[in-house]
Amino acid sequence: MTHTALVAWSGLAIGLLFGATGQRTGFCLFRGLQRQWLDGDGRKLRAFALAMAVALLGSQGLASLGWVSLGASLYPTASLSWLLVPLGGVLFGYGMALANGCGARSLVLLGSGNLRSFVVLICLGVAAYMTMSGVLAPLRLWLEGLTALPLPARDLPALLAGFGLTPGLARGLPSLLLGGSLLAYALSHGPLRAAPREWLGGLIIGALIPAAWYATGVLGQDDFEPVRLASLTFIAPIGDALQYLMLATGTALGFSVTLVLGVLLGALAAALLTRTFVWQGFPTPQRMLRSMAGGTLMGIGGVLALGCSIGQGLTGFSTLALTSFVAIAGILAGTRLGVSGPLALSKV
Amino acid sequence: MSYPSPLTTRLALAGALLFTAPPLLASDAWQRLEPARALVGDAVPEGDGLVLELPHVSEDGSAVPLTVRFEPVLEDDAIASIHLFATGNPYPEVAGFHFTEQAARPEVSTRVRLNESQRVVAVAVSREGRVWTSEREVRVTVSGCLIRGDEETPEALANPRVSLPDFRAGEPGEVRTLITHPMETGLREGPDGEVLPRYIIETFRVSLDGETAFEAELHPSVSANPYLRFYLTPQAEGEALFEWQDDSGERAEYRAELTLS
Numbered sequence: 001m002t003h004t005a006l007v008a009w010s011g012l013a014i015g016l017l018f019g020a021t022g023q024r025t026g027f028c029l030f031r032g033l034q035r036q037w038l039d040g041d042g043r044k045l046r047a048f049a050l051a052m053a054v055a056l057l058g059s060q061g062l063a064s065l066g067w068v069s070l071g072a073s074l075y076p077t078a079s080l081s082w083l084l085v086p087l088g089g090v091l092f093g094y095g096m097a098l099a100n101g102c103g104a105r106s107l108v109l110l111g112s113g114n115l116r117s118f119v120v121l122i123c124l125g126v127a128a129y130m131t132m133s134g135v136l137a138p139l140r141l142w143l144e145g146l147t148a149l150p151l152p153a154r155d156l157p158a159l160l161a162g163f164g165l166t167p168g169l170a171r172g173l174p175s176l177l178l179g180g181s182l183l184a185y186a187l188s189h190g191p192l193r194a195a196p197r198e199w200l201g202g203l204i205i206g207a208l209i210p211a212a213w214y215a216t217g218v219l220g221q222d223d224f225e226p227v228r229l230a231s232l233t234f235i236a237p238i239g240d241a242l243q244y245l246m247l248a249t250g251t252a253l254g255f256s257v258t259l260v261l262g263v264l265l266g267a268l269a270a271a272l273l274t275r276t277f278v279w280q281g282f283p284t285p286q287r288m289l290r291s292m293a294g295g296t297l298m299g300i301g302g303v304l305a306l307g308c309s310i311g312q313g314l315t316g317f318s319t320l321a322l323t324s325f326v327a328i329a330g331i332l333a334g335t336r337l338g339v340s341g342p343l344a345l346s347k348v
Numbered sequence: 349m350s351y352p353s354p355l356t357t358r359l360a361l362a363g364a365l366l367f368t369a370p371p372l373l374a375s376d377a378w379q380r381l382e383p384a385r386a387l388v389g390d391a392v393p394e395g396d397g398l399v400l401e402l403p404h405v406s407e408d409g410s411a412v413p414l415t416v417r418f419e420p421v422l423e424d425d426a427i428a429s430i431h432l433f434a435t436g437n438p439y440p441e442v443a444g445f446h447f448t449e450q451a452a453r454p455e456v457s458t459r460v461r462l463n464e465s466q467r468v469v470a471v472a473v474s475r476e477g478r479v480w481t482s483e484r485e486v487r488v489t490v491s492g493c494l495i496r497g498d499e500e501t502p503e504a505l506a507n508p509r510v511s512l513p514d515f516r517a518g519e520p521g522e523v524r525t526l527i528t529h530p531m532e533t534g535l536r537e538g539p540d541g542e543v544l545p546r547y548i549i550e551t552f553r554v555s556l557d558g559e560t561a562f563e564a565e566l567h568p569s570v571s572a573n574p575y576l577r578f579y580l581t582p583q584a585e586g587e588a589l590f591e592w593q594d595d596s597g598e599r600a601e602y603r604a605e606l607t608l609s
Contacts, residue, residue: 133407133489141490223509224524224575243405250404252413 003220004252007227010215011255014208015262018232022108022263023270025201027051029309030096030105033335038347043195046186047202052317053182054206059231059318060175062210064168068217072229074306075321076154081304083147084140085323088304089312089330090337091297092235097338097345099294102309103234103302104263106295111267114280119288120295121238127299128239140304156320174320208232209318216255230255231318233311235302287348305330377435377467378481384433387471391479398430398482400470409462409488411571416445416470417455418480425476427454434569436466438535442569445578450561451554453520453579459571461533462488504529504547505600510590517608520579525552527592527600533568549574549594556606557586582606 001009021027025047032045063070070076096102099120101109106117106124130136153159160170186192192199212231220227237256244257271277282288302308305327307316313331316324337343378384378393401415418427426449432442445456454472462468465487472480507528513521527549534546552564552574562578574592582588590602 137490224511224526224577247404250402252403 003222004225004227004254007215007220007255008253008258010212010219011258012262012265014212014215014232015259015264016266016269017262018104018205018208018259019108019111019263019266019268020270021201021204021266022104023112023267023276024274025197027201027205028101028105029313029331030101030335033332034097034339034347037336037339041191042189043192043198046189046192047198048313049182050186050192050199050202051206051209051314053179053186054203055209055314055318056175056182056320057179058207058210059213060171060179060320062213062217064171068213068229070213070229070319071154072217073213073231073315073319075312075316075319075324076158077151077306077321077323078154079148079150080323080326081144081147082149084143084304085306085326086330086333088301088306089327089332090334091301092305092308093301093331093334093336094338094343095294095297095299095301095334096309096331097294097335098290099298100291100348103238103298104232104308104310107234107238107260107263108267111264112271113277116280116282116287116291119282120291120298122242123292123295124235124299124302125239125242127296128235128303129243129299131300131303132236132239136300151322153322155322159322178320206314209314212255212259212315213318220255227255231315232259233307233315234260235299235308235311239299290345290348301334376469376481377483378433378469378471381433381435381440381469383441384431384469384471384481387431387473388479388481389477391477393471393479393481395480398470398472398480400468400482400484402468402484402486404485405487405489406462407489409464411459412462412486412488413457414460414468415455415457415577416482417453418472422474422478425474425478426452427472428475430454430456430470430472432460433469433471434460434462434466435469436464437462437569438533439568441567442468443567444565446560446563446565448559448561450556450559450581450583451579452581455579456564457575457577459575461569461571462486464488502528505549505592505594505598508590508592508600508602510602510604512588512604512606515580515582515606515608518581518583520581522577523554523580524575524577525590525602526573526575528573529592529594531566531568531570531572531574535568547594547596549592551591551593552576553591553593554580555589555591556580556582557584558589561588582608584608 029048032048035041036045062068103124106120110117131140153162156174157171161167209231216227217229237260240256241260244251309331312324312327338345397420398418406412416430427447429444429446431444433440434442442460447454468484468486470482509526511524515521529549532544532547536544538544548568549566553560554562561580585606585608588604588606593599
């Protein structure tokens with residue numbers, strides 16, 4: 001098997017695991033934030049924090065073993081658009097509140113029979129490509145050039161090394177401090193410890209991030225045609241998957257497309273096996289409009305912020321890229337706007 | 349005073365159309381390219397056989413994967429060279445590949461630069477002077493990856509990489525090569541606004557025991573760190589010499605002992 005085929009199959013396998021886990025556990029940043037802020041139920045949010053800790057420790061572990069060089073991924077950028085990255089995060093967060101879940105969650109829900117998610121996904125994929133290379137791309141590039149801000153370093157380890165720390169310490173210190181505090185935040189919570197479904201979900205999904213780095217970075221390594229280092233993210237890949245459906249004869253099947261397919265199939269299998277597959281549609285046209293707006297905002301915002309709740313929240317964060325911290329703050333702010341305050345949306 | 353009758357007018361129109369139509373209909377992209385016309389000469393390009401593989405859509409115009417190959421087996425003739433052109437690039441010539449009996453399978457992959465959506469043209473010429481052409485439309489969109497800083501550039505011509513298969517006598521074996529080189533086009537501005545001078549690898553040659561087996565001439569439309577995948581058909585065991593020559597006069601080489609199984 002060629003290395004590119006191996007990477008594509010790994011994408012499918014990782015996607016299947018993600019889809020089945022998501023379907024069984026309801027792993028979701030949006031649901032976590034909403035329950036925390038509205039109902040005071042912190043289990044889902046802390047399960048997400050657990051996933052962040054596992055993703056961070058696993059990925060930095062891989063990097064310190066020298067297996068992957070996380071700097072080759074797209075997150076540790078040398079400069080940052082001070083406007084588009086936080087704005088993209090806010091748009092994504094608000095879109096997530098409108099659509100009642102992120103892109104990955106919509107794939108899982110579609111696999112469980114939720115046709116509302118189908119509408120979200122189509123709008124998301126099209127909006128993502130509009131922003132990446134379509135009608136909105138010239139505007140994006142113009143604004144990016146106008147608001148580019150050089151960063152003092154690409155990621156936290158590089159920043160700390162600039163203060164004179166040894167490379168090992170510069171990587172280990174922020175990883176252990178951030179990973180440790182997230183672990184403590186998650187595991188100190190009795191209700192989470194008492195809910196194995198929740199913490200298992202966080203554990204498995206967190207572990208899939210370094211697994212995907214391994215797939216693209218180690219299995220995809222080739223002197224002549226290396227596969228681009230990537231891990232789980234869903235905005236561009238949902239667009240890629242739609243494009244692949246339409247242009248398969250002229251495009252190569254890559255990790256992102258098989259990942260999306262895997263999530264869908266994994267969720268479908270889990271739903272069928274546990275007899276939880278239920279067809280669902282829109283009760284009103286207003287709800288449909290809301291889903292369309294949510295998908296579109298997530299597509300645009302996810303591209304501007306270089307990632308979604310998974311792509312920046314777990315994957316970008318696991319590289320300790322400075323840009324990722326800005327994007328995550330934007331996503332949290334946008335979600336907050338959608339859940340409470342003057343712009344809050346009704347809970348559905 | 350006599351006016352031309354409607355019939356005469358129509359006949360004249362039809363005649364004019366007939367006279368002008370064939371060149372319009374037959375205007376393949378290669379005919380608008382001087383270097384391609386020179387290659388074809390008086391020969392009449394033949395139909396199918398030359399296959400050009402490119403993605404329909406590419407979001408990274410700086411490295412578009414391309415494969416060109418000639419499929420039919422010719423009797424008492426063989427493909428001598430295949431030439432690539434990018435009609436929409438400032439320099440349309442992309443590369444030329446020269447095959448011999450020790451590189452008998454006419455198939456090459458590389459990565460090329462396409463600066464806009466355009467038609468890519470391949471022309472194959474046989475030893476007997478027969479010609480085949482093939483064209484492919486490629487859409488190039490702006491990059492999907494967002495802001496990337498300039499990476500530190502590694503030393504040019506350092507680290508030639510060659511991957512060789514287990515050769516069997518008389519059977520084509522796939523060879524892959526890559527070398528570090530910026531392939532500066534001479535059209536791009538550096539960070540200080542000054543135009544960076546042209547600096548490219550111009551030729552790549554493989555010799556088997558001193559005899560040229562495969563040769564490629566490269567132009568600025570070949571992507572940085574030129575990658576070439578092609579086939580060698582060594583007739584006997586011996587030493588293979590891979591040479592890259594750039595326009596500053598520098599060269600790099602890689603030697604390997606070929607064994608046949």
